[in-house]
Amino acid sequence: MTDGIDVDTPMALAKGWAGVTTNTPLGGTSEPEPVNGGATPQEPERPGQNSGGNSSGPAQQQSRAGAGNEAGEGYGAIARAIAYENLGVDPAASPRKKRRWVMLAAVLAAVLALSTLLLEAVSTYLLVPSTVAKENDSQKEDDASQPPFAVSVQSENSEPENWVMVLDRELTTHEIQKMQESSSPFSYLQGLGGRPLAYASHLEHAPERYNRQTPLDRMELSDTFKINFLSTRTYAVVIDDWEVVDVKCQKSAAKTVVDYPPQGGVPYEGIRLHIPPWADEPVLTDDTEGQGKPYFATRFIEVGGGQPSGGLKVEAIAPPGQSCEWGIKVHYVDAHQKEQYVQLKDSKGEPIRIRTESVPENPRQNWVFGSVPWTCYAQGVPCDLV
Numbered sequence: 001m002t003d004g005i006d007v008d009t010p011m012a013l014a015k016g017w018a019g020v021t022t023n024t025p026l027g028g029t030s031e032p033e034p035v036n037g038g039a040t041p042q043e044p045e046r047p048g049q050n051s052g053g054n055s056s057g058p059a060q061q062q063s064r065a066g067a068g069n070e071a072g073e074g075y076g077a078i079a080r081a082i083a084y085e086n087l088g089v090d091p092a093a094s095p096r097k098k099r100r101w102v103m104l105a106a107v108l109a110a111v112l113a114l115s116t117l118l119l120e121a122v123s124t125y126l127l128v129p130s131t132v133a134k135e136n137d138s139q140k141e142d143d144a145s146q147p148p149f150a151v152s153v154q155s156e157n158s159e160p161e162n163w164v165m166v167l168d169r170e171l172t173t174h175e176i177q178k179m180q181e182s183s184s185p186f187s188y189l190q191g192l193g194g195r196p197l198a199y200a201s202h203l204e205h206a207p208e209r210y211n212r213q214t215p216l217d218r219m220e221l222s223d224t225f226k227i228n229f230l231s232t233r234t235y236a237v238v239i240d241d242w243e244v245v246d247v248k249c250q251k252s253a254a255k256t257v258v259d260y261p262p263q264g265g266v267p268y269e270g271i272r273l274h275i276p277p278w279a280d281e282p283v284l285t286d287d288t289e290g291q292g293k294p295y296f297a298t299r300f301i302e303v304g305g306g307q308p309s310g311g312l313k314v315e316a317i318a319p320p321g322q323s324c325e326w327g328i329k330v331h332y333v334d335a336h337q338k339e340q341y342v343q344l345k346d347s348k349g350e351p352i353r354i355r356t357e358s359v360p361e362n363p364r365q366n367w368v369f370g371s372v373p374w375t376c377y378a379q380g381v382p383c384d385l386v
Contacts (some may be wrong), residue, residue, distance in 0.1 A: 048352030056140050103363040108299045139234065139273075149231040149239075153352055155314070156224040157200065159186040162262030164221055165194040166254035166357060170365050179258070179367075180374050189258055195357055197221040197264050200272065200287050200315055205292040209278060219261075221314035222272070223356040227328075229310045235335035236305035241296045242330040244277050245343065249324035252360040258367040271295045273354050275324045285315065305335070314342050316354065321361035325353050 163186060171179065175192065182188040190196065194301055200220040203210070229235050271282035280294040301310035320323045333339040344352045366377045376383035 044241045053123050054249075071138055088138050114148055140336060143234045144334070144338065145161060146233055148233065148332050148334060148342070149229045149236045150347070152228045152230070153344075153353065153354060154226045156226060156227075157190070157196070159184070159195075159199045160200060160224075164199070164200050164359060165199040165258040166197065166252070166363075167187045167192060167194045167256040167258075168253055169193075169365075170256050176367075176374075176376075185258070185260070185369075192256070195254075197357060198224045198315075200317060203272075203283075203285060203292050205286075207280070207292050210292075213278065220317050221358055222317045224313065224315055225354065226311055226313050229301055231304035231309075232303035233334070235309060237303050237332055237334045238333045239301040239303070239310070239330050241341075242282070243341065244273065244275065245327045247276050247324060247326040249275070249322045251321060252321050252323045252358060254357070254360045254364040255363055256321075256367070257363045258369075260369050270315060272315040272317070274317045275296045275319070282314070313317070317358040318356040318358040322359055323355065325355050327351050327353060 165186070167189070171192075179185050179188055185197070198221065200222045229239060230326045270285050272285050273281035273283070280297075282295045283292050284290050284299070285294045299314070303310045329341045330344060331339065331341045346352050364378055365383055366378065368375050
């Protein structure tokens, strides 16, 4: 052994002197000197260790992977424990028992969901009638606030088979010639301002009072018009009566009468009344059962509720030699249990006034188309047209 070093052992020498150099000065004992400028000897680099000091060897990677798996298994175990606790399953129970509990929980969840849907359906079913009833009430209130109906009155301007035309002035010689030569005297006289009247239709079953109050030698003339009722209401409106109101009559101002008399009358669908009305008027003029009977005793006019407009053709007969104006009130009943008489008004809200005319008693010109065409009489004698 030399200076504490086993010289007989080569490995000892290698370990002892690895990284040391000998510097022996002249005349003195040699001393070891550190390599790398006096730095502390470095340990040999271990396998898997890089120069930066970060370990990436297989053993360390396996250690980390094992630690990650253990952490994942730990989290899964915690989640399963929470789930089993919520389901009321003992975490230590067997896997078979756990599966049963999971299946039972799924069934219970499905039953709960179906129960919720059923409850909503039943609630909706029970609430629908109430909702529908409220909507119906609201619709009825809105419907009741609308006017029951609107009215239009139109004169019968189409040429009847037999007619009478009245004018407020005498015809000139030129106009007489044009009338006699015209293929449509009715239209020509209307163009001169004539107002048409029609012969009242023949009623085979006329009321007895008609025979008593109407002279046998006189055929009545009527001012004919159409009256139409229209309604925008959703629910039906029924008109079941009417009254003639505010009648004002005066002597006829007509001076000329042109007469195209009938050879006989035929009834048509509608009603007839006198101005002022006779008892039980208006009466039915239809050639059916009930002719001559009070119209509203057995019939009515229904509008609204999807029904088409209702209307009547009216024969209004004024007193001989007079011209009258009058209004109408009708009685209606609606689906909202409201009933009343209302006066008919036009689109401007003004009461409707109907003019009904008759021929003057002593016209200055009275033209008759008969066996001798266009014979003129004035107060019963031939006209002096000079």
